[in-house]
Amino acid sequence: MSIPVRVAIVNYSCSPDDEAVTSGITALQAQVSDHLAPAWCVDAELFRLEPPTPCAGAFGLILRDGGPDDSLAEATTTGLPLAHVFLGDLAPGQHWTHAASRELLNLLVNPIVSRMAYRRTGDGADQRHRLYVHDVVAPCAGYDHGYEVGGWRVSDFVHEAWFTDDLPASRPRFDREHRIHQPFGVLPGERVFAYDLVQDAWLCIAADERTGALTEAPGRPTGARARRLVQMMSDSRRRIHDRERCGSGKNPDGAVMGGP
Numbered sequence: 001m002s003i004p005v006r007v008a009i010v011n012y013s014c015s016p017d018d019e020a021v022t023s024g025i026t027a028l029q030a031q032v033s034d035h036l037a038p039a040w041c042v043d044a045e046l047f048r049l050e051p052p053t054p055c056a057g058a059f060g061l062i063l064r065d066g067g068p069d070d071s072l073a074e075a076t077t078t079g080l081p082l083a084h085v086f087l088g089d090l091a092p093g094q095h096w097t098h099a100a101s102r103e104l105l106n107l108l109v110n111p112i113v114s115r116m117a118y119r120r121t122g123d124g125a126d127q128r129h130r131l132y133v134h135d136v137v138a139p140c141a142g143y144d145h146g147y148e149v150g151g152w153r154v155s156d157f158v159h160e161a162w163f164t165d166d167l168p169a170s171r172p173r174f175d176r177e178h179r180i181h182q183p184f185g186v187l188p189g190e191r192v193f194a195y196d197l198v199q200d201a202w203l204c205i206a207a208d209e210r211t212g213a214l215t216e217a218p219g220r221p222t223g224a225r226a227r228r229l230v231q232m233m234s235d236s237r238r239r240i241h242d243r244e245r246c247g248s249g250k251n252p253d254g255a256v257m258g259g260p
Contacts, residue, residue: 005042005108006058008049008076009100013063015087016096021048021063024097027152028104035149035176039159040136042108054078059111061104063087063096072224081111084224091143094153098146101154102137106225109136113225114232116195117163119184130194130203132163132184133221133229138193139186140175147177188212193221195233202230 011021029046037043049055060082067086076082083103087096106113115134122128140156147156158180161172165183174180179187186192191206204219220230 005044007044007046007061007104007107008055008058009046009061009063010049010052011063012052013065013087013096015065015090016063020096023150024095024100024152027097027150027154028101031101031149031154032104032108036105036108036157039157039173039176040109044104044108046104059083059107061085061100061107063100068222068224074224074228081107083107094143097152097154098143101146102141105136105155105157110134113229116229119165119194121165129197131197131233132192132194133226134163135192135221139180139184139190140177142187142189145177145179145187145190186212186214193219202233 009021009025016024025046025048029044032044032046044059046061047058049058054077056078057080058076059080060076062082063085064087066088068084072084074082083106085096085100085103087099090096090099116131117134119130119132120127121130136157137155139158139162143153145156146153148154156175156177156179158175159173161167162174162180162183162185167183174182174185184192186205186207188207188211189209191204194203194205195201196203201218202220203216205214205216207214220226
């Protein structure tokens, strides 16, 4: 196991009081160390940063009221990954820890939102080539799909087996709560995002709340941390198209295609 990542938690929200924040952090710490670490080989040391001041060597997790804002920073003052937890939309009775857990687990497994999982399905004209966003909570992110740790609700999350169709002979675990039973499975009411390499477009793959049947529609991931991934795919495809238009070996902006 690698050295734990330090994560500073800052409360800018009016929702949870000091006691709830302290108790909730204890539950989140237990989830990360007892459940996430064995599954993803990444552990963390969570601590409350009070007062909120620059903290070298730590990721950031900020609790906020309201909703996403494009002006919010994606990195700490020292350049390390940062995630925002928006608590303004919590339904009555919901624990703040569930929303925080969703952001925290992804922050640890995919810190700079750069990972995607390739999947090929079908044959002939029906063959599909897609890159799924490497989001470990999206397939099971709903509050009802979460579970309790120390009296606090936290998010379910998927294991590595979810991201591949090449499975071992022994039946693997697809998510923490054993609710997903196949690779790339999505629980009712949830959705995941994938980039179709043939259609050159983002897709939202959603499971019906009643039947669980999957439907596909145009749609791209949203949120402060997902912007980088969407932009990365857009820039990559644009550069490929520019190269094809200008001819092999030519590059309109002078960058080295395929280089660092």
